[in-house]
Amino acid sequence: MAGRYFDEWQVGDRIEHEIRRTVTETDNLLFTTMTHNPQPLHLDAEAARESEFGQILVNGTFTFALMVGVSVGETTLGTLVANLGYDKVAMPKPVAIGDTLRATSEVTALRESKSRPGAGIVTFTHEMLNQRGEVVCRCERTALLKKKPG
Numbered sequence: 001m002a003g004r005y006f007d008e009w010q011v012g013d014r015i016e017h018e019i020r021r022t023v024t025e026t027d028n029l030l031f032t033t034m035t036h037n038p039q040p041l042h043l044d045a046e047a048a049r050e051s052e053f054g055q056i057l058v059n060g061t062f063t064f065a066l067m068v069g070v071s072v073g074e075t076t077l078g079t080l081v082a083n084l085g086y087d088k089v090a091m092p093k094p095v096a097i098g099d100t101l102r103a104t105s106e107v108t109a110l111r112e113s114k115s116r117p118g119a120g121i122v123t124f125t126h127e128m129l130n131q132r133g134e135v136v137c138r139c140e141r142t143a144l145l146k147k148k149p150g
Contacts, residue, residue, distance in 0.1 A: 001074045002078065003076045003145075006079070006119060006147050007148065008148065009023060009110060011109065014104065015071075015074050016102075016104050017041040017073075017103045019073070020101065023054075024097065024098070037061075042059045056098060060137070066103075068101050068139075068141065069077075075143075076143050080146075081143075081145065082143070083142070084143075085142045087140040089137070089139040090137070091132045091137050092138070093135065095130065095136050099130045099136075101130055101136065104129070105127075107124060121142060121144055
């Protein structure tokens with residue numbers, strides 16, 4: 001199991017996730033159509049070319065989902081009871097097809113669960129960065145994690 005239990009985290013713990021991912025046209029096309037998002041900026045090369053960006057932009061919810069997915073293995077895999085929320089989601093820079101993305105996670109808060117004595121609440125700040133080191137997505141994720149057995 002790669003995730004950590006609640007009692008193994010400290011505020012300020014930071015992870016630079018090793019998994020990197022180059023976003024492809026197929027990623028963007030499939031995610032956008034599977035979620036029934038008709039935004040031309042994600043699907044129509046001609047409309048996107050005429051936009052201020054001059055190209056197709058990757059669906060922001062794909063970027064968000066990839067960021068969270070990349071973080072799971074080293075944060076909550078096997079120790080998660082439930083994700084309680086995602087807050088302050090921001091997309092400061094657009095993602096283009098061909099960008100290579102990587103994620104970081106930092107623990108910003110810890111507290112005991114009032115309703116579950118065998119669990120605690122961890123707040124992570126996740127960031128996704130492109131190949132130029134620019135933050136393209138950020139959020140706070142609140143997770144209910146199991147405490148270490150015994």
